Amino acid sequence: MTRTIMHIDVNSAFLSWTAVHMLQHGSSIDLRNIPSIIGGNQATRHGIVLAKSIPAKGFKIQTGEPVFQAKQKCPNLVVMPPDYFLYMQCSSALSEILQNYSDKIQLFSIDECFLDYTGIEKILGEPIKVANQIREQIRKELGFTVNIGISTNKLLAKMAGDLKKPDMTHTIYPEEISAKMWPLPVEDLYMVGRATAPKLKGMGIHTIGDLANTDIELLKYKFKSWGLMLHAYANGIDESPVHPGSGHTVIKGIGNSTTVYFDVIDKQTAYKVLLSLVETVSMRLRFSGFCCSVVAVSLKTDELISSSHQKKLMTPIDCTNAVFKEVKSLFDEMWRGQPIRQMGIRVSDLYTKDYIQLSFFEENWDKQRRLDKTIDEIRIKYGSNAVIRSSFLWSGLSPLEGGVVDEFPVMSSIL
DNA sequence: TCTGGGGTCCTAGGACCC
DNA sequence: TCTGGGGTCCTAGGACCC
Structure with missing residues (x-):
């Protein structure tokens, strides 16, 4: 139809x-x-x-x-x-x-x-x-x-x-594609970005029309599945439905990152920034009703070099302290002392809570979860700064970094 | 004080198993 | 004794979007 x-x-x-x-x-x-x-x-x-x-x-x-x-x-x-x-x-x-x-x-x-x-x-x-x-x-x-x-x-x-x-x-x-879309420069096509456009131009592909009429096998050879998608898009092919609601489908992960207003050069400060990120991310995680089994930390140095480390956990978690524990160990594993400009954390591989309830006794996180729940409730009722960690006092750092509400998830590469 | 922050998806390589 | 080969999982990094 x-x-x-x-x-x-x-x-x-x-x-x-x-x-x-x-x-x-x-x-x-x-x-x-x-x-x-x-x-x-x-x-x-x-x-x-x-x-x-x-x-x-x-x-x-x-x-x-x-x-x-x-x-x-x-x-x-x-x-x-x-x-x-x-x-x-x-x-x-x-x-x-x-x-x-x-x-x-x-x-x-x-x-x-x-x-x-x-x-x-x-x-x-x-x-x-x-x-x-x-x-x-x-x-x-x-x-x-x-x-x-x-x-x-x-x-x-x-x-x-x-x-x-x-x-x-x-x-x-569809009958207007060749007249209205094909003459446009190839970088105007959705999903042709800063990295792909120069590669295409190097192959003599300058317009969307050029791309549409390029041999699909060549694109597949050069760009793998990406090439097939580009070829379809250049020809105006897309079967994806309008997903009612916000964003695309279910949430896959939750993250926060921040560029600190000074370069972080010591571990204690780094931990504080990470904790402020963990506070908001784990709270959003709990609100979403999920536990995560992958925790990731990313850093960007003063020279704008990015790196990340992640860890798959045996047991999904959602406690602030449990996430923070993993975040600290990932940070320790990757940081070699370079001044840090930006820090980020992200949780993914989400599972619904009821599915993993039992395994919590392992680490005795049960008490932690009740504490998190209490703090979450106070923050909802009295504002997010009603309860903060004393370590943030006089630190010049925000105790909760990043947004608590993810109103508008962004789209995926698949429309 | 020169380059943010939130996402998703894909790929390559290594570990490990049969 | 010559080293195949498929599959899965995990990790790091890169690509793209707004």
Whole structure:
């Protein structure tokens, strides 16, 4: 059966949302009309560009580049800090509007979703007309603009939505692929990133059309399964369904990482940072109702060299102290004394709790679990800083690092 | 104070088993 | 005595997305 899929994407999401918020609070300038960015704090070494206005784009400023570099490109650049709470509110407001048009909506990220419009034509009308209606409703009621892409699958809808911005509706139906998608540079294809694009170009593949018409066996030989996926995408082939709800499927792992505002050079400080990460990750793990059987630690040195170590456990765990114990031993195993810029921890291989209950007596974690439960409850009731470890007092470090709520799981490589 | 933070998936190599 | 070969699990690293 032929499907009708829409992809809805907020134009310069973080920047637009901050701009609208400022206008609503009496600002006379609209960030969207001047060279501006949403940028992290340079003083705490979080200074990268998170979103840019269209005028800023004119200065060749790119998302992900250092803020200082963006300022060099445009000395009058206006830099605003991110406000994730506002962004979550805006995102929720958006999805509330979309609920009126279909009950099959997949929140793909905080500012993107897919909407399955299949069969709804008969009730609400022709897709392009309705997409324009949706855009208008969002603009009127929420004050920001979106692009909407329409096609017969998610990949083509997403590619369509990326065509020309802002505030536009586009289609790339299968019969339009050769005219609308194939002339685009190959790096515009979803899943062709910084590493793949140069390799393709080295093979003489410069456009999506070139890729679509490259011998599949050659792509398979060079890129393995990745090559098959790229070939399918270049030809507009994608059968993945719109998964209702947030993200894609069930959660596979939970992680937190942080760039410390100074280089960590001693073990005691490193342990404190790791503990603050473990506190939030293990709390999220408990809230999710899972135990993990893989714990991983990752480090990035002052020279930006990354490494990671992980460990598979015989017994799945969810206690703060149990996770921390593994994290410390992984850290000890890998750290050779280099100054550390960034630290991260991640738990995966998740199992539901009832399945592993018995084995807990092994390590006598039972008492720990009751303690965790009590602390979790106090933090929910009185705020996350109601209970903190005394070791964080006067340390200059945050006792809980990273977000507790994972509202918006990100997409996987398989749409 | 120049380069964030949250994810998923794939691959290669080694260990180990039959 | 010449070293095969399939399968699984684990780990580290790399690719991609927003």
